[in-house]
Amino acid sequence: PETAARLEASATTTASSFNAFTQGRGMLVLAADLAAVETAGDFFEQAVSDDRLFTDGWVMRARSRLALFEFTGDENLIQDGLQEAERARELEGRPEDAWRVTAALHLAAGRSDEAVTALKAAVRSAPDDADLRLELAGAHLSAGRVDDAESELKAAIYLRPDYWVAYDRLAKLYLDQGQLEATAVEFGHAVDCAPEYALGYVKLGGTNILLGRYEVARKLLERSIEIEPTASALSNLGMIHFDASRFAKAAEMYGAAVELEKADYLLWGNLGYAHRYGVDPEKGEAAFRRAAELGHQSLQKRPDDLQLATDVAGYHAML
Secondary structure, X not given: OHHHHHHHHHOOOOHHHHHHHHHHHHHHHHOOOHHHHHHHHHHHHXXXXXXXXXXXXXXXXXXXXXXXXXXXXXXXXXXXXHHHHHHHHHOOOOHHHHHHHHHHHHHHOOOHHHHHHHHHHHHHHOOOOHHHHHHHHHHHHHOOXXXXXXXXXXXXXXXXXXXXHHHXXXXXXXXXXXXXXXXXXXXXXXXXXXXXXXXXXXXXXXXXXXXXXXXXXXXXXXXXHHHOOOHHHHHHHHHHHHHOOOHXXXXXXXXXXXXXXXXXXXXXXXXXXXXXXXXXXXXXXXXXXXXXXXXXXXXXXOOOOHHHHHHHHHHHHHO
């Protein structure tokens, strides 16, 4: 009943506002260019013009300002969006949605502390919303407050213990802190909650590689590929086979990965090494040439990337 009442309070009885809102929201979700975002904003402008008390219309108008800012970098859009979000908070409805977009606007402008303040207000309005806790954790991380982020992620897990996203983000936090055992535990919880989450097995497998548990990692990566083959899973499997001197199997994995990511110079280089050391040196030469070509293209964009330069030098050395 409480949720139904909030939905009713933030809705509109004006047909033209509802239609414009619906069209604008659909267009904003699918927008791939500036023109589409601008058109979506025009729809939201119509929605709030026809019903000045339409809370969700004001929220989405603010979101369209954010989307425009991401295309143009015009900081005036941030201020306009903040004013529209404030207008939404003055009306009946779900104030947490208005606080959410307020936080997103502040984050886009690089104001992490203001984003944290806005999301804390949102949490006070909807303390049982696990997604809000995740957003607040992200804002804390942007502000460099790792402990606070960890607390909010744990709160999200408490609120929704079957929600894989919270475990996944907590695992990422631990990984960034170098806490590999804790990382493995949380990625494990994530795949327990979402057993068809292919990337979860890749992440858990990669963590076990870092922990030296190669056989465990191999099984996890193979499970990932059963669900959905990805270049990252195939590449990691290739590395495991390569380190065990199973060069033919490594080449098979790297070859499959290259089919999925044809422009990845590292995959071509790894394929070259697998062929060079145990399969087919001629195929290895072709792979190294392709790796060097792609590597040089990347160096034009990232000339100061020392690891990239080292990799490319290695390919030339092999040639």
